[in-house]
Amino acid sequence: MNIQKVAVIGGGTMGNGIAHVCAQFGRQVTLIEVADAPLKKALATIDKNLGRMVEKGKLSAEDKAATLGRITGSLSVQDAAGADLVVEAVVENLSVKQKIFSELDGICKPDAILASNTSTISITTIAASTKRAGQVIGMHFMNPVPLMQLIEVIRGLATNDATHAAVVEFSQALGKTPITVNDYPGFVANRVLLPMINEAVYALMEGVADVESIDGVMKLGMNHPMGPLTLADFIGLDVCLAILEVLHDGLGDSKYRPCPLLKKYVAAGYLGRKSGRGFYNYAS
Ligand code: NAI
Helix, strand or coil: CCCCEEEEECCCHHHHHHHHHHHHCCCEEEEECCCHHHHHHHHHHHHHHHHHHHHCCCCCHHHHHHHHHCEEEECCHHHHCCCCEEEECCCCCHHHHHHHHHHHHHHCCCCCEEEECCCCCCHHHHHCCCCCHHHEEEEEECCCCCCCCEEEEEECCCCCHHHHHHHHHHHHHCCCEEEEEECCCCCCHHHHHHHHHHHHHHHHHCCCCCHHHHHHHHHHHHCCCCCHHHHHHHHCHHHHHHHHHHHHHHHCCHHHCCCHHHHHHHHCCCCEHHHCECCCECCC
8 A cells, every 4th residue: 555645643742753754754644633732732843843854954944844734733533534544643541542543443444554653552452443453553653753763563463464564665665664563562662671661760779779870880881872760751750650550461470560669759740851850850
């Protein structure tokens, strides 16, 4: 399938980046939000990020204007009707996603592909809320979308070969590198990353070292661009806890149990950068 028209549902952190990249690589994009304010914010963010690329000489002013010209904002999911591919990027909540997929199934063309950008929710479960499970797939973009190379492509139990091939080809056409994995809790990215972050929090709780030392060991010793506790603050400690709970529940193995200190920080409202306080203090 030749994917030319894309609808993106949700224009938050991930959705605006996905719309940006699809439009930059020549696709007609409909960006669908729930209200005027988040839609305006999403479009302004895309404008700002494209502007940065122009300043850095990575994009011409003409290409920026053409990219923006390919994006249409909308407040109605009905506007996904003409899309070849829909990428859903709304909140990480199963019932919200199931409702959207069931609605999209009724609205979209019979051959349209429905993708979710979920970090952890089962693609197989989301697909079961549609009558086209073969055409449902995971496209797990990384944050920030315009800069990160990987798309983790997740095959649900029923995802068919044609859908998988079309999404791999489309991901490459966006200048990204798709890597295909199967549908198990956390897929690969979060299944490997979150236990490392969790272990770093255990090391902190047990007094093995302080925050800066744990991050320093992993940065200098393992050549990681940022330490695990800095990364946790960047992702959001509530998001980290939610992913660990999915791994713990879904795989039933105690090795994924979230560290009590992580739970305590989340309970205190220390959610990382976004709340001004996490393992580090961002208030100043
Ligand atoms: P976000 O909270 O920044 O954005 C979600 C957006 O969806 C909001 O703007 C909201 O207004 C909109 N929305 C909610 N319900 C909607 C509906 N019914 N129709 C249209 N728009 C709706 O969330 P974020 O961080 O962008 O996450 C989105 C998805 O991407 C989640 O599934 C998350 O797990 C996944 N993800 C997030 C990453 C991250 O670093 N933030 C990384 C990779 C995946």
